[in-house]
Amino acid sequence: MSFETVYEVRNVSKRYGSVVALDDASLKIGAGEVVGLVGDNGAGKSTLVKVLSGAHQPDGGQILLDGEEHVWHSPKIALEAGVETLYQESGLAPHLTVAQNVFLGREIPVKGILGKMGFLARKKMAADAEADLERIGIAFASSGRPVSALSGGQRQAVAIGRSVTWARKVIILDEPTNHLGARQAGEVLHIIENAKKQGLGVVFISHTLPHVLQVCDRIVVLRLGKIVKDAPASFFTNETLLGYITGAIQTLQEDAE
Template sequence: MSIDASRPEIAIAGRHLAKKFGHVQALSDASITVPSGKVVALFGDNGAGKSTLLKLLLGIHQKDAGELIVADEPVELRSVRDAQELGVDCVYQDLALAPDLSVVDNMFLGHELTRAGALGWAGFVDRAEMQERTDEALRRLSIKLPSLTVAVQELSGGQQQALAVARAVMWSKTAVLMDEPTAALGARQSEIVCDLMRTIAASGLGVLVVSHDLPRVLKVADTVTILWRGRTALEAPAEDLTVPDVVATMVGYGVGEAA
């Protein structure tokens, strides 16, 4: 895949973000930048603010201070719908798939295609077009599933994860955010998902990965952002970091310092 030269330099970013819930300061000064065509890993210990930052970028929560940027432009995200309209989608940790529905139905859940019926009324689901687009979307990411009509509950964990990724990519124009995409997956399935991250980035989308899988995600990421107590403690090229470096920063020690 080749990156579209017309794509923005910054897919999505947050600068000096702050968010408070009652007396709890979840974020005090968090910044992250996800360039188009790059994979950015977001690391942090439990309670560091990763989930809050992700939800600010998705419009689930609204920031108290700071700036959000999508496609090089400052934006205000007041809902998930706002983020989606700007081309930002997410692969959630629970995948948000409907297990009883088919692969095609899950890909188009909430986006069903219809065609005109008698007298011009639009009341027929265009299943043939939906199946064709699903097949194309999966092929583009080199995802192989046993059938497009099989119920999602019949797929393996890795196949379900790949489907959730493909769905997010199909409806994204700017960035794909991933929340713990390799959680509960085996080694081989995790490698497949990490390969998908690189494929998505190669298409020109920005990819943000929130993960505890440090060794695997560190290998696939271009840059790393680490949160510590609601602040950005480090932003650096992934190739300059080791797992001990990341862990040291996550627990509050400087990179390269011993505990």
């Protein structure tokens, strides 16, 4: 199945001092395509995420959204253009409710003069948040519960739900199933499938290879800042994927040559 490219980086590089975190990486993400990004600790996955999200400027290379070149001077600009990111350390405000977290930074004022005075449309936000979360497959007893009263898995679901709700073109999920039990991780994978159905381009980062193989259309392997393999998920088995991640497969090929 082929996807129409919605987001693309060409030849991006990023150094931190003497560390080359990303070396000439090129990647395409299609609308309705789930792209897995895998690699060992320190391979450069989060660095690529930060370049895609506008949090870090690449030292070189191009970023194209809908075929148009962009320079993200801040994550806010990328966000407004439709690129939503869930960072590895997701920031939810524990004392706020689920609904307030969904609308954090995007609060809706009430209409008229009261809105100008800073009054917020709390009921509307609560109802909208609940409907949005339900639409993408997250059901909560109440969106009025404070996030501090949720389990780790439920918090993660809220964080992802918030990203999927707002994403218009692309959603980047950096290890969203980390620290989750099997059932909650399954729910996250379900949310990813829903995001795909909505036509979003999804970047999914995880060290849990069966999850990556289950949910992704295509898998990109990073090693030491370089993309060493980019192929349809059906190309890999758990073992060969691990081989590309560790470098064992490339070593074998080199030995054979």
